[in-house]
Every structure is written in C-alpha cells, then in structure tokens.
Amino acid sequence: MRCLWRMEYQFRQLEEKWQRRWDASSAHRVNENSGKPKYYCLDMFPYPSGNGLHVGHWRGYTISDVWSRYKKLQGYEVLHPMGWDAFGLPAENYALQQGVHPAKSTAQNIANFKRQLADISAMYDWEREINTSEPEYYKWTQYFFTKMFERGLAYRKKMPINWCPSCKTGLANEEVVDGCCDRCGTEVTKKEMNQWMLKITAYADRLLQDLDTLDWPEKVKRMQSAWIGRSEGAKIWFEIENVEGERIEVFSTRPDTLFGATYMVLAPEHPLVARITTDACKLAVEDYIAQTLKKSAISRQIVDKTKTGAFTGAYAINPANKKRIPIWIADYVLMDYGTGAIMAVPAHDERDYEFAVAFDLPIVEVIRPEGQDEPITNEDGRPPLHVGPGRLVNSPGFDGLTVEEGKREVVAAMAAQGVAEATVTYRMRDWVFARQRYWGEPIPIIYCDDCGPQAVPEDQLPVRLPDVESYQPTGTGESPLAAIESFVNTTCPKCGGPARRETDTMPQWAGSSWYFLRYVDPHNNKQPFSPEAADRWLPVDMYIGGVEHAVLHLLYARFFTKVIHDLGWTRFDEPFQHLFNQGMVTLNGSKMSKSKGNVVNPDDMVRDFGVDALRMYELFVGPPEDDAEWNSNGLEGVSRFLSRAYRLVMQNVDSPAPNRDSLERLRHRFLASLHERMETFRLNTAISAFMEYTNALGAESANGIDKATLETLAITLSPFAPHLGEEIWERLGHRTSVFEATWPTYDEEWLKDDTVEIAVQINGRVRARIEIASDANDESAIRSAKANEDIASWIEGKDIIKELYVPGRLVNLVVRQ
C-alpha cells in the first residue's frame, strides 16, 4: 500500500500550494497578443462596504469565475477584471457613521474586500484593478461630463426634485423606491433646487428599441421598458375663458374621446393655477394646494386613491365642440408627468369617472361598444364607464369611427386648426445628476460672471476632491465643498477672470456608468481608454450581477455607452450583450444581511471545507437564476464528493489502466451530458453530472482507470475546483497549468448502443421493459413488444386499435377495454 496520507484530500495544503503558484506565475494576466478570440466576462463590481463578503456575494462571483475558466479552456482569451465602485453614498454614510474620513475607510474596506475576494480564487487580473474614487479614474468621468455639457446633454435647471432629508442630498427618480430613499429608507420630500441634469430622455427611444437586440432576462427588459414608459398620443391646447395669451396644454393618449372632455384638471402645482383662479374660489384652491403639499409622496401615490379636488372658478373651451368646461385642480394629476394637466373624459377613464361622480360633473358618452345601439344608463342615472374599444358617438364629423381611426382623424382635424399635435411622452425623466455631498466626483464646471458656466478644459482635469477635515453634509442644499474657499475660488478658463467652481458632486452611479470601458486599458493616462482596445474587447459577452440594478446602473450604463458612441469613441453602442442575474442566497427564508444577523461567513466555510468545496456548493445549491436557501449539509455533500473524486484519482494516477471500451463509453457520455448542461447554464446539474460520472467510475475502479478518464476529470473539474484540477493534472505528469489544456470534446459514436431498453405501454401505462436493437424500425419494435410474455396477458383477447413506436423510448399499444 502506498502512503495513505497521500490518498486523503488535504484541501488546505493543496489550495495554498496552487494559490502560491498562480501568484508567482501571474497566471491570471490577460495576454493581449495571444491571437485567441476574446471573451469578456464581467462581474458587477462591488462598493466596498464595511460588512465584508458573505456566502451570498460569493455566488455571483463564483458563477462568473467558473464561466470565465470554462471559456478559457475553450480557447478564448478571457478578460475577467475586478474593481471598486468606491464613490457615493454608501461609502460616505459608512464613513460618517464610523467617524473616519471616507478616503480612509474606503481604503480599509477595499483591503478587506480584496483579501476576502482572494479566497474565491477567481482568475481576476488584478493588474487591471480600478477604483472609481481615484483621480486617475475620475478625471475621465469628469471628462465625459464636460463632453455632455458641450453637447447640451448636461444642463442646469431649477425645479423641484426628490430630496432625502437623512442623506441631505437630491436624488434621481431611479433612486426613489416607493417614495423612500433607496439607500436609507427615509421618506423623500420635494425641494426646489438649481440642479445639474443629464438629458437621458433624448435617448429614450434608442434605449427602448435597442433592448430588442440584447440577450437579457425578459424581466429586466420589461422593467426598463416600463421605466422608460413610452406612450403615444397628442398634445391638445385649450383656450381659457377670460384669460388672454395663455392656453392649457394637455397630453392625452385618447384624443378620440376629445368630444367627451367635460372638465379639465390641473396638478395643484401647475403654474397656471394662480393665474386663472377666480377670487371667489381662491380660498378653497389655496387651501387645497396647502393640503396637497402636506401629503407626502407616499400617501399621495399609494395609500389614498380617493378623489379630492377644488374648482378654480375658471372655464376652458373644448376645441372640438366649443363647449365651456370647468377647470379643477386635483392631486390625482401629477405635475411630473405629461404636461401636469389633463382633459377629463369621465365616460372613458376610470379616474376621471370617479372624480366626476365625486363632484357631480357631467359624463358624456363618446365611445360605444360594438353591437350596442342605444345609450345605457346606470341606476344612478349616469352613463356607465367604458374604457374598451368601440365606435365614436356624440362626436359630430367623427361618429362611427373606431377608436384607432378616431385617434388619427381627431388629431389630424385639430392639428389643422392649430390646437393639437401628435406626440410621444415618456415616463422617464431626465437624470438629476448633482449631489450635495462630499464623497463624489466634483462636477467640472466653472461659473464666470462674464462668460457664464464653463466646462473645465481637459488639460485642467481632474478637478480634485479637496482633502478636508469636515465633510458632513450641510443640509442647506449646498455641498460641503461650498465652504472651502480655496476650492471654490478659481479663474475662468475662458477669460482668466475670477470665477467660482461648481461645488456639487456626481451621484454614486457616475463611475459605474463606464467602468467596463476602463478595464480594457486601465493605465491609459492620455485617454479614458483606447478605442481600439474597447472595440476589441467590448461589448461584454457575459455580465453577471443581481437584478436590483435593473433600472439604475444598467440603464445609466447603456445611456453613457450610447453617448460615448455618439462622441465617436466606440463602434458599439450597447455595453452588455448578455446579462445574467444570479439569485440571492437566503438563510431562514430571507436575504442575508448583517442587520438581520443571518449571514454565513465564507471565511469559516473555506477554513472547514476548502475553497473548491465552497465554490462547487455555491453552484450546486440550486439553479443559478433562482434564490437558494443556504444549507450547510449540502456543502458537506459536495465536500464528500471532492474527497471521493480525489481518492479515486489518486488510486490510479501512478499506474493508470489501459484504455477500454466501458471507460471510453462512460467518458463520452459524461462529456456530452456536461456539455449540454454547461451550454444551457444549468450549472447545478453540471455538478450532478460529475457525481453521476464518479459514481459510475466507482463501479469500474476494481479494474483500474485509464489516463484519458483521469485527464478528462482534471480538465473538466478545473473551472469548478481549480486547485484540485491543477493538482490532478500535475500528478498526471503535466508541467504546464491545466488551464493551458483544451476542453475535451465527445464523439457521437460513443453515445450509441447496439441495443436499447425501451418501455412497453398498454394504454399509456408501462407494463414491461424490453431490449431491442437501437436501429429497430417501427414494425420490428412493435413485434418485439407484442412478443413479450408480460405484455401477452394484457393484449390477449383484446383489439389493438393503435400501436406506435417512439424510437429509443417506448412502444405504446392502445387496446379497446
């Protein structure tokens, strides 16, 4: 007997050994000149929080690394980088809470994250590590902002924006979830501020249309599409009685119902409200506006949908039939959407109907369902609500048209009179891009009294974030930078005169909107990246991360990529060809988080079971896209498998058996099965394939295992368990890394058998199993089935009314009862 200790799977020594070798040989460096086809596999880079990694974070990183190594073995030059999304609220709030300068706490957190990430043994090329908070990086984030400014895509506007009273900063619409701050959960208020905005709405149509070209989960595409919220309709202008020079502009998706507009509603914040309200109504209107402002965003939108409102005393003229219609204000009309004003058609809109009932306003039917001749009246004497299709009525000149025809013709007729125009409206708003916080990229704009706002020229970038003692948010609507004279006071790049710097910073999402471009050329100090390198590596072939960024990062990154494309930097205009959202890991049914106290620490798991075992369990725990409940027993199962596999290999590695057909057949079948499962990304079942294979090899091991089998195991296991793969490969006598090897292919010939066992069914129930030639035709298969003695008793004396053979699977005989 050989030394027993060599048979045991000593994962700790083994893993340390290979990690040292990989480090020493810079095994994970990308070779730009290999001549191999490229593959870009990217993780959503983390913001380095103080909490460190748990086994849930491991899952996505493991999936992407297994995939990267698989692609490498398939002959691709794989770019698999990692970096830090280090600017922004999470990092800054953590720093404030700890009382440590964000630069310092961020550096500490990065060091800790990097140590923990190293445990995964992913093939990250750390030579390409990037950090969005370093001047070498954010110089270029600022550069792209100046380019947007020059193109009119970055502009300043005074408007009420979302404000988080706890984080003391303005927020983008995308950062407000259910009326609360996405970061801290505090209820968001409105604040009138002069803001930097990015004109993402100019790209709305492209962002929507190009979704079709992406290999992304349908769910994420639906979310982005809903967020963009394109709707076609018309602008219509209404004259106001006794008010000259002003018209009310509304947006409607149902211009066909214009004749049924019996009143109008303005949002309480609408600028015309004060102008048109009559003296008699002034008190009630002002009272209602005050009430509305008191209501928070939540109660206005979610909790209470009862219709309230106030009459302004003013009347508008319906341009279609010249009727006087009252103008109301109500909080069910939102200033943020469309024009902040609507024409109300109570007969054909649920909300308008409720409002009309509540305030006893007239309801006029203008769309009648197909096949109905007479008007219908409810018990309360009102026409019923009808939102579906039908034909126009009570619309002189348009009666009898369908809804679709009506939309076209009414708009055409009104447009001819200059009171309407077909148009498209989006739900998506422009991107509020300024934050009144310290820890972000300073917005590179200089205000000159003579020349106006000027972009900081490229040769003066980066505008460095000053190193200061006090970085607490002020809450006044000004950034902490505003108090730093030496930062604020500067000279105008155009006229050289005294000028002031913009003191707001960029949001957390700025740096991550183009980081995937920097990885291809991370040390370039002349350009954000080399266009040649970008066009060589991008778009990203596989982007892996959580679904929580569906309408934040993923939308912003697409927008930036399109802008950068339009600036002439790249040929592509979509960054991520294939997106994969991994499911989260739960414990006791809920997402792991430090605050819930249900985190499983990967450091402990690595210590007890090893890196390879934890990697494999992260996949084996369930389908990669589904949420999965953590179960340490499952980890033990995988660990046992690795021990068995290791033992099986080590028993045979020094004197492999000669090749034989039974092993060759098993091997090709395993490879076929593994191939199928890898290509369909069913990584949990790929692990099962290994278990099935080694179980089958266990039965063969009495006669020894051949070298081809052992090499196959080494190569195919290595994406999952890279240390074990390398070890086996080396023990087989190879001097180069297993990752220099080629993923083995299978031969269809070995998948075939001379005979095959099929089921014989009577009326769809399995009654026997028979062995037949695999190339048997229908006739002979059915003959064999009938000849079977178990089947004989089932068909004896009965009429067979149908018989069929599904090749290689089953025979079904249908008999009359």
Next chain:
RNA sequence: GCGGUCAUGGCGGAAUUGGCAGACGCGCUAGAUUCAGGUUCUAGUCCGGGCAACCGGGUGGAGGUUCAAGUCCUCUUGACCGCACCA
C-alpha cells in the same frame, strides 16, 4: 388594480421541451468497518397494499386536448416579483 414568474418525495432540486416522474445531493433506515465518537463502505428509501413477483394511486386543485401531460389549453387556489392615479 395592471403586468410577470412559480407550485414536483421528509428537504434542496432533476426530467434532452409532449414520451418510463423523482437524476444528483441532503436527511432517514439497516448492515459492515473503525471504534470513544465522527469518518468510510454496502443496501434500501414517492405514497398505499403484499413475503414476493406485482397491483393501485401520484407533480397545488378542477376540467380539457392527446395513443401519451409535471410539460400544452381553460378555470381555480396559493406564494413571490415588478409597476402602481403615468392621463
């Protein structure tokens, strides 16, 4: 309210897309080894009946299409996700 996803043993989950339901792992039962225990190995394990061969039932529920349904269709129950007065 609108849109979407899903439901399979004691548990996590398989099922080449309409063709033998329950692969693989966990857990459990029995035995062997070691023995202080764990480890390791062998066999069994959807439910009911039977010593057994075998028989009957079975993929949330009710119908339907089909020679054949976890898979397709209709209705229904429950869970989860996204959006939510978007004109």
